[in-house]
Amino acid sequence: MLVHTFPRHPHINRHFICNQASQELKLVISLHSLSVVMDSKMALPADDSNSSRLSNSVAITFAETETNAGTVVMNKPNRRGCLRTLSRGSGVVTDNKKLLHSGKVGLALVLVSLLYMLEVIHDRLGDNAMWAVMTVVVVFEFTSGATISKGVNRFIGTILGGGLGYLVALLAQQISGAGRVVAIGTSLYIFGAAGTYTRMVPGVKKKYDYGVLIFILTFSLVAVSGVREDEIIKIASDRLWSICVGFAICLFISLFVFPVWAGNELHDSMAAKFDKLASSIEGCLEEHSNRNMDENMEKRTTDSFAGCLSVLTSKTTDGTLANFARWEPWHGRFGLNHPWNKYLQIGELLRQLATFVISFEVCLQSEKKVSAKYLVTVGINEHYETTCSLLAYTMRELGDRIYKMARYDQEGEAVTSKLRTLRSELCSQMPLSNQNGGTNGGETPSSLYVLAEIVDKVEEIVREVDKFGKTAGYTRK
Structure with a gap:
């Protein structure tokens, strides 16, 4: 007792x-x-x-x-269950929302795949159109706010990572021999380590973790491929355009087709x-x-x-x-x-x-x-x-x-x-x-x-x- x-x-x-x-x-x-x-x-x-x-x-x-x-x-109050129905019925409501979300993602994939299947668009973008499909897969979230947050983080991370990677690749092209490899490797180490450490900062991890991740990914791809590619600006612009189209499709469907706030x-x-x-x-x-x-x-x-x-x-x-x-x-x-x-x-x-x-x-x-x-x-x-x-x-x-x-x-x-x-x-x-x-x-x-x-x-x-x-x-x- x-x-x-x-x-x-x-x-x-x-x-x-x-x-x-x-x-x-x-x-x-x-x-x-x-x-x-x-x-x-x-x-x-x-x-x-x-x-x-x-x-x-x-x-x-x-x-x-x-x-x-x-x-x-004090008078003894009567018990009320005005919100009991809300809490008990939340399972059915959540299941319906999950079904709607699955259908919305499928619709977005169908629309964005047209960028790759239509000859007119494929001739313009080439295989870079697949970046729009990848954007839909990784950006489309259950709620509209999560989709917007992830899309904005992806866009900003792509811009910053691509721009910085292009500068590193441009400088590396001016160096010949083993110095080019050293310059690329050093830049990858510095910015990759700095970005990874930034992701572990609580304030950044809570709101901008995905943006920093995309920054590291884009910077690494552009910096490494820029050494071998002559048309680095065209490749980067095509990928950025594909990402923007994929995000626009996600944003439109998330905000206007049975939105979940x-x-x-x-x-x-x-x-x-x-x-x-x-x-x-x-x-x-x-x-x-x-x-x-x-x-x-x-x-x-x-x-x-x-x-x-x-x-x-x-x-x-x-x-x-x-x-x-x-x-x-x-x-x-x-x-x-x-x-x-x-x-x-x-x-x-x-x-x-x-x-x-x-x-x-x-x-x-x-x-x-x-x-x-x-x-x-x-x-x-x-x-x-x-x-x-x-x-x-x-x-x-x-x-x-x-x-x-x-x-x-x-x-x-x-x-x-x-x-x-x-x-x-x-x-x-x-x-x-x-x-x-x-x-x-x-x-x-x-x-x-x-x-x-x-x-x-x-x-x-x-x-x-x-x-x-x-x-x-x-x-x-």
Whole structure:
């Protein structure tokens, strides 16, 4: 039973999980997370690279937050599942988009192959027309933003690499004998090594990795072939023209034939995360209310863990979508100056909340031996149910407002006030001092402290969503 004694007032210092207790709790969370990943087998495709790393890296940080208890009378909210359909139906929608993307790539290949098969164009470009086909294969991505990003990187890398390679080849032609080989080899070594090192810089690797790769490739091809070819300018111009045609075909189909916007994907994914965490909090409440676990209850517990894990492993996907969304033109509800960075900030807060929800779930499981009579006596059951219900309701409301692009300022103030009141009530259940013995021998369930931290984190998310709505120019609905 994970129950600890705290000799100091919870408002003064709540770094309460320390030394052996902290290690014990983190170990339980890590092992349970690993078992859920292996048993559920439902990790998102985009997050497979992170799921194995997550299983042994879940850490919990408890921060002190000062709150003022209000006097708001709180009504128990009704649970809502406004975004549950969105998260459940995302698999079908994704499959349809994958089929459309496959058809779009096939159409682009058919169009670009005409450059090689038609005699008129082939007589002008020759075998260099195949560069247009290669451009379609490597540039066409799932979202429009990714296609634009890769195409622009390829174009700039080709221009810079081809120009520099031509200068090196031109200078090498002025040298005879072994000096020409030394000049070409030295230039290849210097620019190849410099380009490879540049690719490993985090800022460059995140946004311009493909452009630097194309620069190295084009520079090497032009510099080496320029020594043997007399018409290096014509060859380079034909290849560049073929690449531009291939990119133009990719761009047209990606933007005008059933476009898939990275901005929409990021927006819908962010809204679905709120619903997943709300469902996880409800799963904790159901487990706490039903002390006798059956098979259905165990399945719901596993699903709630899986929802938190999918949120925890979404950092890389969110960052990639936000980067691609910046390349996209004005479309639908998203303008040129849409605050994509706010999605990353809110996503980070949601991941922090997911760690608290997992720790809360683990604490509840470890406290099953605590008698229900004791919990009812101290009034913890009622506070758990009221708090978890409000938290789940708030998370679904926030996700719904983000999905509908509506402000959450007036409702947010009322919810924030209720959250502060709830936190004050939770703190009142904690032993103020051990001098008088406290409740149940001065011992307080760890889940009570973790639940207070969850309330603090949800309150912070409410404020951040309110700022996001103001920055994005959302309207009140």
